Amino acid sequence: xxxxxxxxxxxxxxxxxxxxxxxxxxxxxxxxxxxxxxxxxxxxxxxxxxxxxxxxxxxxxxxxxxxxxxxxxxxxxxxxxxxxxxxxxxxxxxxxxxxxxxxxxxxxxxxxxxxxxxxxxxxxxxxxxxxxxxxxxxxxxxxxxxxxxxxxxxxxxxxxxxxxxxxxxxxxxxxxxxxxxxxxxxxxxxxxxxxxxxxxxxxxxxxxxxxxxxxxxxxxxxxxxxxxxxxxxxxxxxxxxxxxxxxxxxxxxxxxxxxxxxxxxxxxxxxxxxxxxxxxxxxxxxxxxxxxxxxxxxxxxxxxxxxxxxxxxxxxxxxxxxxxxxxxxxxxxxxxxxxxxxxxxxxxxxxxxxxxxxxxxxxxxxxxxxxxxxxxxxxxxxxxxxxxxxxxxxxxxxxxxxxxxxxxxxxxxxxxxxxxxxxxxxxxxxxxxxxxxxxxxxxxxxxxxxxxxxxxxxxxxxxxxxxxxxxxxxxxxxxxxxxxxxxxxxxxxxxxxxxxxxxxxxxxxxxxxxxxxxxxxxxxxxxxxxxxxxxxxxxxxxxxxxxxxxxxxxxxxxxxxxxxxxxxxxxxxxxxxxxxxxxxxxxxxxxxxxxxxxxxxxxxxxxxxxxxxxxxxxxxxxxxxxxxxxxxxxxxxxxxxxxxxxxxxxxxxxxxxxxxxxxxxxxxxxxxxxxxxxxxxxxxxxxxxxxxxxxxxxxxxxxxxxxxxxxxxxxxxxxxxxxxxxxxxxxxxxxxxxxxxxxx
Numbered sequence: 199x200x201x202x203x204x205x206x207x208x209x210x211x212x213x214x215x216x217x218x219x220x221x222x223x224x225x226x227x228x229x230x231x232x233x234x235x236x237x238x239x240x241x242x243x244x245x246x247x248x249x250x251x252x253x254x255x256x257x258x259x260x261x262x263x264x265x266x267x268x269x270x271x272x273x274x275x276x277x278x279x280x281x282x283x284x285x286x287x288x289x290x291x292x293x294x295x296x297x298x299x300x301x302x303x304x305x306x307x308x309x310x311x312x313x314x315x316x317x318x319x320x321x322x323x324x325x326x327x328x329x330x331x332x333x334x335x336x337x338x339x340x341x342x343x344x345x346x347x348x349x350x351x352x353x354x355x356x357x358x359x360x361x362x363x364x365x366x367x368x369x370x371x372x373x374x375x376x377x378x379x380x381x382x383x384x385x386x387x388x389x390x391x392x393x394x395x396x397x398x399x400x401x402x403x404x405x406x407x408x409x410x411x412x413x414x415x416x417x418x419x420x421x422x423x424x425x426x427x428x429x430x431x432x433x434x435x436x437x438x439x440x441x442x443x444x445x446x447x448x449x450x451x452x453x454x455x456x457x458x459x460x461x462x463x464x465x466x467x468x469x470x471x472x473x474x475x476x477x478x479x480x481x482x483x484x485x486x487x488x489x490x491x492x493x494x495x496x497x498x499x500x501x502x503x504x505x506x507x508x509x510x511x512x513x514x515x516x517x518x519x520x521x522x523x524x525x526x527x528x529x530x531x532x533x534x535x536x537x538x539x540x541x542x543x544x545x546x547x548x549x550x551x552x553x554x555x556x557x558x559x560x561x562x563x564x565x566x567x568x569x570x571x572x573x574x575x576x577x578x579x580x581x582x583x584x585x586x587x588x589x590x591x592x593x594x595x596x597x598x599x600x601x602x603x604x605x606x607x608x609x610x611x612x613x614x615x616x617x618x619x620x621x622x623x624x625x626x627x628x629x630x631x632x633x634x635x636x637x638x639x640x641x642x643x644x645x646x647x648x649x650x651x652x653x654x655x656x657x658x659x660x661x662x663x664x665x666x667x668x669x670x671x672x673x674x675x676x677x678x679x680x681x682x683x684x685x686x687x688x689x690x691x692x693x694x695x696x697x698x699x700x701x702x703x704x705x706x707x708x709x710x711x712x713x714x715x716x717x718x719x720x721x722x723x724x725x726x727x728x729x730x731x732x733x734x735x736x737x738x739x740x741x742x743x744x745x746x747x748x749x750x751x752x753x754x755x756x757x758x759x760x761x762x763x764x765x766x767x768x769x770x771x772x773x774x775x776x777x778x779x780x781x782x783x784x785x786x787x788x789x790x791x792x793x794x795x796x797x798x799x800x801x802x803x804x805x806x807x808x809x810x811x812x813x814x815x816x817x818x819x820x821x822x823x824x825x826x827x828x829x830x831x832x833x834x835x836x837x838x839x840x841x842x843x844x845x846x847x848x849x850x851x852x853x854x855x856x857x858x859x860x861x862x863x864x865x866x867x868x869x870x871x872x873x874x875x876x877x878x879x880x881x882x883x884x885x886x887x888x889x890x891x892x893x894x895x896x897x898x899x900x901x902x903x904x905x906x907x908x909x910x911x912x913x914x915x916x917x918x919x920x921x922x923x924x925x926x927x928x929x930x931x932x933x934x935x936x937x938x939x940x941x942x
Contacts, residue, residue, distance in 0.1 A: 225251045231430040232272070232280040235350055239284065239296065239303075246270055246309050249280055259358070260319035261641075263287050265312045276432035281353035282641065286316065289658040296351060297634070297659075298627040299745075299797055300737035304661050318641040320356065321608055324618030325640050326436075326540075326562060326580050327352055328361040334395035334827065335589035335625035335844060337364075339806035339820075345424050353431045355633075356640030357621070360428060361502065362435035363398050365421025365494065367414050369438070372490040377483060378451040385409050387445040391810070392823035399507045400443035400470050401463045405832065406823050412812045418494060425495055436540050437491060439503035439530050440484035442473040455479045458512045465839040466832040474512060475505075475525040484529040492533070499536040500560070507545045519549025527554045543568045543579075551577060564622040565686070566603050573614030581607055582620030583636050583686075588705060589625030589828070590688040591798070591847040593749045597652070597679040601635040602645035625844075627797065631655060631679070649675065659738045660729075667733065670725035670746070677714035677722070678749065691752035692759035693785050693856050694845040697863030697900070698889050699763040700879050701756075705843045706886035716753045716942055720934060723750050727927050740922040744795050747926045751788050751933060752847060757940040758784065766867055778864045780936075785857045787929050792849035793915065794922035800850030801914030803828070818911060825908045829855060834905040836892045839885055841904075850914035855907060859900060866896050 228251045237244040250273040254260065261274040261283035270287060274280040288294040291310040295302045340348070345364075352360060367388050374384045389397045390406030391413060397403060428435050446468055449457045456474035463469050473480050491497075503526055505511075511518060530537045539554055543563045551559065552575060561574050566581035581604045585595050607613040621636060634655060639645070649672075656671045657663055681687075687709030695704045703710055723746050726739075733739050762777035792798035807824035811817030826832075828851065831840035870876045883893040891901040 221253075225253070227430070228277050228280075228432060231432075232274075232277040235277065235281050235353060235431070236272075236284060238346070238350055239354070240288075240305065243305055243309065247272060247284070250274075251276070251280070256319075257323070258319045258321070259356075260317065261286070262318075263312050263316040270309060270312065277430070278353050278356060278358050278432050281350070281431065282318075282356045283316075285354035286318070286641070287312070290654065293658050293661050295634075295658045295738060296354070297630040297738065298348075298351070299630045300739075300741040302659055302661055302736050302738045304736070320640050321643050322604070322618045322640060324359050324560065324580050324620075325356050325637075326359040326361070326582065326618060326620035326622070327357040329564065329584065329622040329624050330361065330363065330395040330399050331588075331624035332395075332622075332626055333361075333363055334392055336627055338392045338394070339803070339810065339824070341806075341809070342420060342423055345420070346427065349424070349427050349431065352428075352433070355637035357637070358432065359434050359436060359500070359618070362421070362425055362428065362437060362495075363394065364424055365418040366398055366438055366491075367394065367409060368418035368421075368494055369487065369491045371414055372494070373483070373487045374445065376486055377448065379445065379447065381411075382408070383445070383447055385411065385414075387447070388414075390823040391807075391820060392827040396463070396466075398438065399504065400441060400472075401508060402466050403445060403468060403470060405466055406819075406826060410812075410816045410819065412816060413810060416810065421495060429496075429498070434498045434500060436500050436502050437495060437497060438487075439501035439526065439539060440487045441503050441505040441526055442475050442480055442484075444471050444473045444483065446471040448473070452479060456512075460509060462837065463508070464832070465835065465837045470509065472506070472509070472512060475522045476518075480525065481529050481532075484526075485533055488530060488533040497534055499534055500538045500540050501530055501534075502540050502542075503530070504542050504545060505550060506547070507542075509545075511547075516549045519547050520553040523550035523553030526550075527558065531558075543574070548572070548575065551575060560617070562620060562622070564620070566607075566620075569607075569614055569616075570612075573612065576615055578615045578617040580618040580620045581616060582622040583632075584622050584624065585632055585636075585686055586623040586625045586628060587686075587688050587707065588844040589628075590690065590705065590708075590845055591628065591748070592689045592752070593629060593674070593678040593745055594681050594689055595629060595632045595679060595686060596681045597632065597635055597675065598645075598648045600632060601639055601648060601651065605639055605642055605645040608643065630659075659742070660733045660736060662733070664729050664733055666725045666728040667739075670722040673718055673722035673725070674746075677716075677719050680714060682713050683709070690845065691847060692755040693752065693781075693788065693852060693860075694842065694847060695759075696842060696888050697860050698879065699766060701759050701763065702887035704845050704888070706839055706888070707843075708845075708887075710756055712753065716750075717937060719746070719753065720750050720930075720937055722746055723926075723930055727923075727930060734923050741795055741797065743926050744791060744798070744922050747791055747929060748788060748798075748847060750937070751784060751791070751929065753942070754933065754937055754940065755781070755784055757942040758936075761940075771868070775868070778860075782857060782861065782864075784933070785852050785860070787932070788847065789849045789853040789857075790920065791922075791925050791929060792847065792852070794918050794920045794925060796918050798848050799914070799916060799918065800828075800846075800848045800854070801916035803848070804914060805916035821911060822908055825910075829908060830904055834891055834901050834908075836890065838891050841891065842888070854912075854914060858903075858907075862900060862903065863896070 232249045248269040248271045253275045259279050261279040263283050264271050272280050272283040385408040388409040446459050456477040459471045460469040539559045561579040564582050564584050583600050604619045690704040690708045726743050758781050765774040807820040808817040828844045828846050831843050883890045892898045
């Protein structure tokens with residue numbers, strides 16, 4: 199008996215020792231990861247910081263900042279908390295900022311003391327990041343250097359649950375080769391690199407492929423590096439689940455299986471094929487997929503699963519949906535008993551959700567406002583923001599709403615089981631103020647007073663207070679960032695539109711009707727131009743100045759378009775000639791302005807795409823992907839819908855694509871001689887408010903030109919040129935009186 203007691207005591211002691219050793223090793227690794235991040239962000243100042251990893255018994259993430267001796271001590275329960283502490287110190291003590299649109303890292307010669315310890319904790323368990331679309335509209339061509347910077351930004355802004363899909367094409371290749379498919383068939387099924395978002399959301403297959411093997415090989419390695427870094431910082435990446443999306447050709451390979459081939463997806467063919475979750479092949483394929491994924495990427499036990507995304511179940515009724523939800527969960531659970539399903543609320547179905555155990559699902563509400571009808575049936579959920587659609591370039595969004603929605607829901611008993619927040623833009627790297635505000639609430643229990651928050655923001659963005667800049671931001675907060683329209687429309691410009699007289703929108707879900715005083719925005723432009731010379735040298739300032747200038751000119755393009763359209767309809771061709779010349783002149787000036795910033799360069803987008811090619815043939819495939827996405831989006835056919843969905847106000851794209859389209863249209867209109875056959879849009883086919891491909895003889899010619907442009911390899915500048923401040927000032931002087939003369 200005594201021997202047995204001693205043996206048990208030894209075992210217990212050994213377990214405690216192993217547990218303590220494991221915890222100590224993790225703290226050591228986290229400390230090293232935190233220190234490495236500081237060295238990457240501010241290498242010359244890293245020696246002045248001390249990192250302490252101190253997990254607490256409470257489950258909330260927290261951080262502390264204090265001065266001890268000559269060191270700034272950053273304490274947190276994990277590297278994300280420490281990185282957030284660093285970001286807080288840089289913003290509120292050093293008046294510095296890193297962003298996707300310029301950095302201000304002009305650090306003080308002597309680091310400011312923290313005279314009173316700062317402590318922050320978060321009410322949110324989950325801080326998610328990325329929409330599937332972000333990987334296509336923003337990230338398809340990113341290399342490791344760019345990804346490393348993004349991961350650091352996420353950590354510094356509290357993100358702990360990023361979607362991770364880079365390299366998933368290798369999982370599909372390793373899975374499908376076990377299901378009667380040849381390598382050529384697999385790579386023909388995989389889409390081109392710019393379109394992975396919609397393949398992994400189960401919408402399309404094969405478009406802009408076949409996918410080169412070199413891409414698969416390089417990106418499985420990139421995906422592994424991304425996951426390794428995210429995990430080292432304490433993040434829990436969301437990997438892929440299996441919902442039954444399969445290649446259409448499997449219908450031939452497995453004729454006995456219940457596989458339904460669906461129609462085109464928004465005009466993109468071929469549409470997806472869906473393996474019925476009730477078919478035995480579903481579990482077999484699902485288990486294989488998940489095991490192959492774990493071999494390549496490991497697991498963090500959370501899996502994205504969005505069955506029938508923007509599609510319809512093959513069988514009607516609640517029972518079928520219950521069976522689908524249960525089968526999806528049980529298939530994933532059979533491979534990983536710790537699995538949790540992460541499901542977007544975009545195409546949510548109650549029957550599927552309720553079939554999954556309550557504590558094994560996390561709902562991602564991309565817009566943060568879909569909870570009102572059902573409170574998501576008591577399931578845990580994340581309140582997010584979308585903000586941007588398609589990567590369209592615009593200044594806008596409701597800053598106060600984005601920074602207050604989740605904090606207000608915390609105290610709302612009707613909001614259900616809110617567990618987190620999320621950044622879910624279709625495209626990022628725009629409107630940096632939006633993402634700073636929406637992420638800083640990670641460490642707030644109540645919504646910030648937005649005017650005070652913006653004041654602190656602009657000081658960190660430009661390094662010091664400036665009266666002119668402050669007045670500019672007061673105007674921005676009252677105009678573009680007070681957007682009141684629902685569904686976050688991304689305001690568009692006439693310059694990007696498919697040429698037409700009766701102009702309504704650019705993208706199928708676009709919007710051109712501003713809900714703010716557009717002329718007041720020119721006052722913000724004027725105030726920004728009067729900032730101090732010291733501030734004008736900053737990349738952050740120059741980006742913001744260019745963006746405000748661009749938005750003013752983009753807004754102006756709409757009344758100018760209406761003006762020349764009215765002149766044509768009124769048969770005042772002399773006025774029409776002068777007005778269209780002015781419109782094209784505006785486009786040239788916008789192209790010149792935007793050429794000063796790499797964020798607005800078509801040439802960089804294309805050069806980054808081509809950089810992944812091993813051969814000229816591969817480079818050309820990637821370039822065609824890059825061009826296609828931001829123009830026609832999908833195939834140029836009479837059935838097309840998505841064209842100009844991802845329109846961009848970019849240098850190169852304005853002059854080389856949009857301007858050419860408008861010039862062709864103007865030449866066509868000027869060539870109309872006979873009143874009886876004179877051009878009219880009375881019977882013109884419109885698709886979501888835009889003239890369709892091949893809608894008449896002119897649009898047939900235009901469609902063929904657009905199709906040819908996508909396949910070209912002409913070179914556009916990939917590095918910025920010109921003085922942003924000088925060009926902006928010149929364009930303000932040139933166009934201000936034109937703006938004042940317009941009624942808008």
